Amino acid sequence: MKRLQRLLSDRLAAASLAVLAAILAAGALAPWIAPHPPDEVDMALRYAPWSLDYPLGNDQLGRCVLSRVLHGIRPSVLYVLAAVLASAGFGTAVGMAAGLLRGRTDALLMRLCDVMLSFPGYVMTLAVIGVLGTGLANILLAFILMKWAWFARVARTAVQRHADAGYVLFARTLGAGRLTLLRRHLLPACLPELAVLASGSFGTTLLQVSGLSFLGLGIQAPHAEWGMMLSEARQAMFSRPEQLLAPGFMIVLTVSAVNFLSDALQTALDPQAGGPRQAAAVPGEPEAAAAAMLRKEAV
Amino acid sequence: MLRYAARRALAAVPLLAAISFLAFLLNQLAPIEPAVAVLHAQGVPQATEELIAAKRTELGLDRPLPIRYAEWLLSALKLDFGQSYVTGQPVLALLCPALLHTLQLAAVSFAVIVLLSIGLGVFCALREGTRLDQGTRAAAFFLTALPPYLLAAGLVWLLSVKLDLLPTSGLGGPASFVLPAAVLAAGYAGVYFRVIRSSMIAGRHDDSILYGRACGLPERTLTLRMLVQSLRLTVPIFAMAVPILLGSTVVVENVFAWPGLGTMSVKAILSRDYPVIQAFVLLLASAFVLFNAAADIVGAMLDPRLRKEL
Numbered sequence A: 001m002k003r004l005q006r007l008l009s010d011r012l013a014a015a016s017l018a019v020l021a022a023i024l025a026a027g028a029l030a031p032w033i034a035p036h037p038p039d040e041v042d043m044a045l046r047y048a049p050w051s052l053d054y055p056l057g058n059d060q061l062g063r064c065v066l067s068r069v070l071h072g073i074r075p076s077v078l079y080v081l082a083a084v085l086a087s088a089g090f091g092t093a094v095g096m097a098a099g100l101l102r103g104r105t106d107a108l109l110m111r112l113c114d115v116m117l118s119f120p121g122y123v124m125t126l127a128v129i130g131v132l133g134t135g136l137a138n139i140l141l142a143f144i145l146m147k148w149a150w151f152a153r154v155a156r157t158a159v160q161r162h163a164d165a166g167y168v169l170f171a172r173t174l175g176a177g178r179l180t181l182l183r184r185h186l187l188p189a190c191l192p193e194l195a196v197l198a199s200g201s202f203g204t205t206l207l208q209v210s211g212l213s214f215l216g217l218g219i220q221a222p223h224a225e226w227g228m229m230l231s232e233a234r235q236a237m238f239s240r241p242e243q244l245l246a247p248g249f250m251i252v253l254t255v256s257a258v259n260f261l262s263d264a265l266q267t268a269l270d271p272q273a274g275g276p277r278q279a280a281a282v283p284g285e286p287e288a289a290a291a292a293m294l295r296k297e298a299v
Numbered sequence B: 001m002l003r004y005a006a007r008r009a010l011a012a013v014p015l016l017a018a019i020s021f022l023a024f025l026l027n028q029l030a031p032i033e034p035a036v037a038v039l040h041a042q043g044v045p046q047a048t049e050e051l052i053a054a055k056r057t058e059l060g061l062d063r064p065l066p067i068r069y070a071e072w073l074l075s076a077l078k079l080d081f082g083q084s085y086v087t088g089q090p091v092l093a094l095l096c097p098a099l100l101h102t103l104q105l106a107a108v109s110f111a112v113i114v115l116l117s118i119g120l121g122v123f124c125a126l127r128e129g130t131r132l133d134q135g136t137r138a139a140a141f142f143l144t145a146l147p148p149y150l151l152a153a154g155l156v157w158l159l160s161v162k163l164d165l166l167p168t169s170g171l172g173g174p175a176s177f178v179l180p181a182a183v184l185a186a187g188y189a190g191v192y193f194r195v196i197r198s199s200m201i202a203g204r205h206d207d208s209i210l211y212g213r214a215c216g217l218p219e220r221t222l223t224l225r226m227l228v229q230s231l232r233l234t235v236p237i238f239a240m241a242v243p244i245l246l247g248s249t250v251v252v253e254n255v256f257a258w259p260g261l262g263t264m265s266v267k268a269i270l271s272r273d274y275p276v277i278q279a280f281v282l283l284l285a286s287a288f289v290l291f292n293a294a295a296d297i298v299g300a301m302l303d304p305r306l307r308k309e310l
Helices: A002-009 A011-028 A063-103 A104-115 A121-132 A136-163 A166-173 A176-216 A226-235 A241-269 A286-298 B002-029 B035-040 B049-059 B065-077 B091-126 B131-145 B150-160 B175-205 B207-214 B219-247 B251-257 B261-270 B275-300 B306-308
Strands: none
Touching: A002 A011, A002 A241, A002 B065, A011 A063, A011 A241, A011 B002, A011 B306, A063 A104, A063 A136, A063 A226, A063 A241, A104 A136, A104 B002, A121 A136, A121 A176, A121 B002, A121 B219, A121 B261, A121 B275, A136 A176, A176 A241, A176 B150, A226 A241, A226 B219, A241 B131, A241 B150, A241 B306, B035 B049, B049 B219, B065 B207, B091 B131, B091 B175, B091 B219, B091 B251, B091 B261, B091 B275, B131 B175, B150 B175, B150 B251, B175 B219, B175 B251, B207 B219, B219 B275, B251 B261, B261 B275
16 A cells, blocks of 8 residues: 555656546447547548537548547557467466475476566567468457566566565464465565566567557457558558547557556555666567566576 | 676577467468469469469479478578569569668668657656656647658658759658658657656656755756766667668558568568568568567666566
8 A cells, every 4th residue: 555655756757547447438438428439430420520410520431539439448559458468367376376385286387487588579479460360359369479478587586585584484383274374474575577578568569569469460440440440541641640549649648657666566566666767668679678677586 | 787688698599489370371371372472473364274284393482381491491591582483583672672771771760769769858858747748748749640651741741842952752861851761760760759758757757866966966967967867778678679660661651662571562462472572571470589688688787676587
C-alpha cells in the first residue's frame, strides 16, 4: 500500500494511470459507447471531414473513424494486456518453481529459458506466425511463448535472493509450508521487479503487435485495429494524410502512458535506482535491459 | 581471461544445437503438411492423394525425423538450406543478397545510433537537470513511443513528397539510406542515449573524478575519462544492438520496400515458404547467440569483475 501511495504521489504516473484506465474502460464498453457500428460502410461519406454525427470524420469506406478507434482498443490494447499478463503469470510460476525446488528441476528449466531467450523477439514471432499462419491470436501466442522466459528468469533470481533472507528462514523454522512461504513472503518480494518488467514489455508489445498488424500479418479486415487502420490510411497518405492522425495519436498516447508508468513504477519500487540501468524498455527488446540487470546481479 | 572466453564460447554450442533443432521443427509443427504447402505454393489447384504422396517422396518427407534432422543440419552447415517452395531457387540465392542489403542498412543505422547516443548522452549528462537536458529526454521519450511505421510515413510525407528531397522507397544511391536508417536509429538512439547519460552521471559522482578535479585536471580530460568509464559499461549493450537491429528491420524494410531480410521473411510467411523461414530463423538466432557470447567476452575484457561468472 505504501508503494502504491508513493506511485500515485507522482503526478505524471497518476495521470498515466488515469489515461490507461480510461482507454481500457472505453475498450471494454466500445459496443455501447461507439456512435456507429465500426464496419458500417457508407460510400457517400467517403473521407468526410469531422461533423457532429461523426466526430472524427470518415475513412476510405465512409466508416466512422471514432467508432473504429474505440472498437480497435480491444485487439490493440486489451488483448495485448491479456497476453502480457498470461506470459507474466506462466513465467512467474515456472521461475518460482525453479527457485524453490532448485537442483535438477532448476537447471532444466533455466536451460529451457536460455534457449527461449536466444531467439530474438521479432524472429521468434515471425517464426510462429510462419508456422501457424497470420492472425492476431497467433501473434499473441508467439508473444506468450517468447516472453514467459524473461519473467521466469527474473522470478527465479528474486526467489533465490529472498529464500535465504532472515524472515523467510524464520517462517520456515516456525513450520510454514512451501505454499505459505510463496504466498506470504516470496511472491510479494518478487512483485516489484515483475511489475517493472511487465509494464516495460507491455509497452513494446503494443508497438510490435500494431507493427505486425500494419504489415498485414495480424488481424484481418474488416475488423478495426489501430495498426491496420494506419496501414489502410497509408494507402491514401499522399492525398489524405489526416487519416493517419486518429489511430497514430491513440498508439502514441497509450504507449507513452505505459512507458511513463513503467518508469514511475521503477522509481517508486526502488528508490535508490539511478545507476547505469535502463529505465524504459529498449524498443524491440525491453528484456535486454532486464538481461543487463540480471548480469549485474549475478556478479 | 582466455579461459573465460573459451568457456563462454563453449557454452554457446548447446544453445546453437537447440536452436537448430527448433528451426528444423518449425516445418514439422505446421498445421499444413509441407508437401501440401509446396503444392499450394507452386500453384497446383487440386492437391490429390497421389500428388501429395509423390511430393512427399520427392522431398524425402517419408523418412524418420532424426535422420531428416541430421541431414538438414549437415547441409545447413554447408550453407545449403534447400530450395524455396515458391520459386524453386536455392534458399541461399535468396538469402545472400537480402542479408547483404539488411547488413548495409543495419551498419548505417548502427553508426548513427552510436554517434547519436554518445553525442546526446554526453551533451545531456554535462547539462544534467537543465531545460536542454529535460527537452532532449522528453523528445527521446516521445520517439520511443512512436511506432516506427508512423514515423516513416510522416518523414516520407514531409521530405519525399512535400519537399522532394529524398526517394520514397527502394534501394538506390546513398540518399535512399537516409530515411530507413533514420527511422531505425530513432527509437534505439532514444534508449541507448539514456544509458550513456545515466552512466556518465553516475561516473561524475565517482571519487576518482573528484580526486582528478582536486588535482587540477582540466574539465575536458575529466569528461573524456567519464566517457571512457561509461563506455566500458555500455559496450556490451551496444554489441547486443547489432543482432537486435538485424532482427527488427522487418517493419522498416517493408515500409520502404527495402530488398532485405525483413521483406523476404514477410513474403515467405505469407506464401508459407518454409525453407526460407527456417533459414531466416536459423541465421538470426545464431547471430543472436554468437553476439551474446561476444558481448559477454568483451564485457569481461573491459571489466574483470564479470569474469568470475561461469
